Amino acid sequence: MTIGAMESSRTVDSGGGRRQATRQKLYEAAVTLIAEQGFSATTVDEIAERAGVAKGTVYYNFASKSVLFEELLRHGVGLLTASLREAAEGTARDGGSKVDALDAMIRAGLVFIDRYPAFTQLYVAELWRTNRAWQSTLMVVRQEAVAVVENVLRDGIANGELSDEIDTPLTASALVGMVLVAALDWQAFQPERSLDDVHSALSRLLQGRVGGDGLGHK
Amino acid sequence: MTIGAMESSRTVDSGGGRRQATRQKLYEAAVTLIAEQGFSATTVDEIAERAGVAKGTVYYNFASKSVLFEELLRHGVGLLTASLREAAEGTARDGGSKVDALDAMIRAGLVFIDRYPAFTQLYVAELWRTNRAWQSTLMVVRQEAVAVVENVLRDGIANGELSDEIDTPLTASALVGMVLVAALDWQAFQPERSLDDVHSALSRLLQGRVGGDGLGHK
DNA sequence: GTTTTTGAACTGACTGGTCAGTGCAAAAGC
DNA sequence: GCTTTTGCACTGACCAGTCAGTTCAAAAAC
Numbered sequence A, B: 001m002t003i004g005a006m007e008s009s010r011t012v013d014s015g016g017g018r019r020q021a022t023r024q025k026l027y028e029a030a031v032t033l034i035a036e037q038g039f040s041a042t043t044v045d046e047i048a049e050r051a052g053v054a055k056g057t058v059y060y061n062f063a064s065k066s067v068l069f070e071e072l073l074r075h076g077v078g079l080l081t082a083s084l085r086e087a088a089e090g091t092a093r094d095g096g097s098k099v100d101a102l103d104a105m106i107r108a109g110l111v112f113i114d115r116y117p118a119f120t121q122l123y124v125a126e127l128w129r130t131n132r133a134w135q136s137t138l139m140v141v142r143q144e145a146v147a148v149v150e151n152v153l154r155d156g157i158a159n160g161e162l163s164d165e166i167d168t169p170l171t172a173s174a175l176v177g178m179v180l181v182a183a184l185d186w187q188a189f190q191p192e193r194s195l196d197d198v199h200s201a202l203s204r205l206l207q208g209r210v211g212g213d214g215l216g217h218k
Numbered sequence C: 001g002t003t004t005t006t007g008a009a010c011t012g013a014c015t016g017g018t019c020a021g022t023g024c025a026a027a028a029g030c
Numbered sequence D: 001g002c003t004t005t006t007g008c009a010c011t012g013a014c015c016a017g018t019c020a021g022t023t024c025a026a027a028a029a030c
Helices: A018-037 A044-051 A055-061 A065-093 A098-115 A117-127 A135-158 A168-189 A195-206 B018-037 B044-051 B055-061 B065-093 B098-115 B117-127 B135-158 B168-189 B195-206
Strands: none
Touching: A018 A044, A018 A055, A018 A065, A018 A117, A044 A055, A055 A065, A065 A098, A065 A117, A065 A135, A098 A117, A098 A135, A098 A168, A098 A195, A117 A135, A117 A168, A117 B117, A135 A168, A168 A195, A168 B168, A168 B195, A195 B168, B018 B044, B018 B055, B018 B065, B018 B117, B044 B055, B065 B098, B065 B117, B065 B135, B098 B117, B098 B135, B098 B168, B098 B195, B117 B135, B117 B168, B135 B168, B168 B195
16 A cells, blocks of 8 residues: 555535545555556456445446546546646745746656655656557647756756756656656665655756766766 | 567677577567467467467477566566666776766666567566566566666765665655656657757756756745 | 467357346325 | 335356367369
8 A cells, every 4th residue: 555645625626525535545545556457457346345335336436447546547637737736836936946946846757656645656657658549638748748858957947047058858757757766766775764865966967067076077 | 569579699698599589589579469368369370470480499499488578567667777787887997977877877767668668667667566477576676777777876875976865766766757658658659759859858957957947836 | 309389160258238136215196 | 123125246057159179172383
């Protein structure tokens, strides 16, 4: 049971109703199982059982196994995107630089992955697959999240803080990948380390302080 | 059909025998199918059909579906590891710096992903899963590949070229993630761009030339 | 003549999805 | 206040279909 609550209690159509609570339980059950085994290898019976619910309930709440998964994806990436946006805006309010904003977003990414590792695993495992039912959904939510990073990069270029030679989409992808893989490896192989620890290592890389004296070499 | 040949014709136990050729065909068929659909969703019948081979042949050559997949994994990561090592050694022979070695390995990674995109997809999709039959195999081959990067980082720290404050395993993971995600996004969303183009964007990031004047800001 | 492949038939376990029926809390009727 | 009705949420046995893996006699390749 590696996943956190993922409540957020005030979702789109909140309503503390029984229905909503059941859906939440199903999300939580599905996310861990699918992260471990993959979508196809996870049966609806398993999901229902772990959620403490009858199989029929799954189909009462979701049109199909795929739809359940798709809505889970939307839900999760939505949380991430909101978190990234908040981080970026936080530094903007404080008059911070764009590099500070990137740094804050790295931290937000790490916090998210730390909180919802199972969701992250499942997201990574599905993102680059092709020919799947939920491809288009995934594409849309991915773009929403990456766009937050891209916007910060663009702003930084616009105000001269970042080189205008950087490739916005590619650099954004690379930054996301950096955080994603470092965080997953952290969770998988060095879970005892602190978030601050990981953050500072990535921060150093972001700011090009890899060379021995803090300046880039060639 | 997004995958390249993956022949390498001179693999571990080469033997141009008929048997080896059949296994090769099965690898190629399996890699694309599993990359697209995932392991569980891919049937043995499909693999056999795409390989142009009878189902019985699959079981004549491999003990089971899982074993076929596991050997495929070993085979593919072996190619990557060899390629990374070669890149690192190439710059060492030319008396290049360790940053040059890292740069060469980034390029080698891109070349690999460009050549075997399907394998890369499948690898990423499986790497952080838990509770799977081939977990341990995957762990071993992953470590072999990452170790090549870690060694270059360590060498760079030892000779003072890189800061001794960098976190070797985390930085290695982050670099791998950077290349992995940037390359997969390149393939998926901007396949028309050239490898050199992608490489230079990542190179810039590696060398910390993101800030407007080529120096890190704070 | 030995190795490898073929291809079709078969099995037994498992899976997504269905559906008739249950439980129950609030509304309606008295 | 008490009884009856309504309909939402849930249940779990069931079904039709699918799949990994087996078997094997015969053909093909070497």
